[in-house]
Every structure is written in structure tokens, then in C-alpha cells.
Amino acid sequence: MAENVVLQVDGLCFAYPECAVLGGLSLAWPGGVALVQGDESTGKTTLMRLLAGELPPQAGEVTLQGVRQRGALQAYRARVFWHDLRSAALDALTARQWLDGLPARYPAWDAAALASHVEGFALQPHLDKPFYALSTGSRRKVLMAGGLASGAPLTLFDEPVAGLDKPSIHHLQSALAAAAGHLERLVVVAHYEALPGVAWDHAITLLR
Template sequence: MADSSMLQVTGLRFAYPECAVLEGVSLAWPAGLALVQGDESTGKTTLLRVLAGELVPQAGDIVLQGVPQRSAPQAYRAQVFWQDPRSTALDEITARQWLAGLPAQYPAWDAAALASHVEGFSLEPHLDKPFFALSTGSRRKVLMAGGFASGAALTLIDEPVAGLDKPSINYLVQVLARAASDPARLVVVAHYEALLGVAWGSTLTLARAR
């Protein structure tokens, strides 16, 4: 694999009890912007959860900036931002409270970037609402604002445009365009197709496992 690879995955396999999802996934991605695409039930979200360390694969190795997920899980996860937009774990706290807790988790946290994302996504009116009161789009925008501001070496974003209004989609495209040239971070986006106006540095297309 190339020395410039930030994320290396070799022979990844993951199966739920009822079905296999990922089989023999290998990749070597540099910093920048990557797209995981595929139809429904092809394993896009599952792959992000495995890369985040939330799910344990049955086979394969994952290495992020030289840190192996299998043998150094805590050091690996410390480099990763992942928040499942479908999870109810944050429902009882406000968006502002959640964002306020992130700087302690991420050493490269960028407060100025967060302020820009709050403005760009028009989030100010929603910051003092609990997550359960947020719309699908507002919830995703809060999570993305935190993820992009985290400075995490690996930032995982699932289905970013679900519920987003057009101005927010336009802002998202601008943020992703900047991420594409960041030499210190890899942003991985899972979506069923490529977003218009985004130049993806790396891509992976998933198909249903047989």
C-alpha cells in the first residue's frame, strides 16, 4: 500500500447473524475526501460503523495513521469522529450542550470552524433545542457541524443531505470542497450517489453481498 495512505483496510468482512454485508473490502485512502456509495442495504452505514470501531469485523485489518484498530482500539478511536444520525442516545440533551462537550474529546477542535458551520447551516435558532425536538435535517446539520469542527483525523458522515434545505446543501458542498484539499484529515461520506459539485478524491462502491 502507498506510504501516503492515511486509512488502510485489508480483507474486511462483517456479517450480521441473518446475513453477510461486507466481504473482502480493501482500500488505501490518503487524506482528503472519500465517498462510499451504493444502493440501499449494501452496507454503507455498516462500513462507517466498523471504521468507527462501533462494530467489530469478523475478519480483516484497519489501520489509521499507523494505529491498528484491532490491537490499539482506544488510540484508534481517539482519532475518529462518528455520530450515528439515527441514534437516540443524544435525545435528552440540547445541541448546544452536545457541542460544548466536544472540545474535551478532540485535541484539534476548531472553535472558529464551529462558529462558521453554525452560521453556514443556519443552526443558531436550534442550538437550545433537545435533539429529540430537532428535525431530521437540523439533527444532521448539528452532527456535521460538530464533526467538521472536531479536527478528527477520520471524520465519518452518513447520508449528509437527508432532510437538508437547498442553502444548507450548497454550504455542505463548500465544506466538502475544502475538506478535499486538507492534508491532515480524511472525511468519509456515505451516500447513495455522488453529490453534484463535489470532487471526490477516493471512492468505494458497495454491492449487496451474495
């Protein structure tokens, strides 16, 4: 893997019983911000789950900062921030409890960044609510605040603006714009279109 590459994907393949999704995807991305673009049912979420190590590829290899997913899955996952919004795993926790547990997992955690994102996403009134009581938009904002503050080498956001109000969308755009060009960290966003105001360092389009 080239010295400046954060994420390398070689010949990644995955298919569901009813359809093929990815057929030999390869890429080599340095740090910064990356866009995975595509219409519905083109495999954006599947790719994010594969990159997160949540879904095993049927062929190919994913390497993050020199750590191969297949050979060292636990070490690989420790370098990734990813949460599926559809999962009920966090439902019993309050937003604050979950956020308070993240610094122990992510060595590059940035408390000042979290405070900035809590303010930017207007999360203060929601921090002591359990996840199950949060709206979809508020859940998404809590997860993104944690992800942006995590400092994880690979941070994955799937359809990040769904359910967000305009001020929160603007804050997200600013946060992604600020992450562009970072050498040691890659933030990957799956969305059906490019977000305005973000100078994407990398982009791919998935097709049916």
C-alpha cells in the same frame, strides 16, 4: 502502512446472519474526501460503523494513522468522529451543550470553523433545543457542524443530505469541497450518489 495513508483497510469482512455484507474489502486512502456509494442495503452504514470501531469486523484489520483498531480500540476511536443519527444517546443534551463538550475530545478542534458551519447550516435558532426536540434535518446539521469542526483524523457522515434544505446542502457541498486534498484528515461520506461540486479524492461503490 504507506507514509501518506491516513486510513488503511485490509481484508475487511462482515456478515449478518441473513446476508453477507463485506467480503474482503481493502483500501488505502490518504487524506481528503472519500465517497462510499451504493444503493439501499449494500452495506454503506455497516461499513461506516466498522470504520468507526462501533462494530467489530469478523475478519480483517482497520488502521488509522498507524493505530490498529483491533489492538488499540480506545486510541483508535479517539481519532474518529462518528455519531449514528438513530441513537438516542444525545437526546437529553441541547445542541450547544454537546458542541461545547467537543473541544475537550478533539485536539484539532476549530472554533472558527464551528461558527462558520453554525451560520452555514442556520443552526443559531436551534442551539438551545435538546436533541430530542430537533427535526431529523436539524439533528443531522448539528452533528455535521460538530464533525466538520472537530478536526478528527477520520470523520464519517452517513447519508448527510437526508432531511436537509437546499441552502444547507449547498453549504455541505462547499465544506466537503474545501476538505478535498487535505493531507492529514479524511472525511468519508456514505451516500447513494456523488454530491455535485465535490472533487472526491477517493471513491468506492458497494454492490448487493
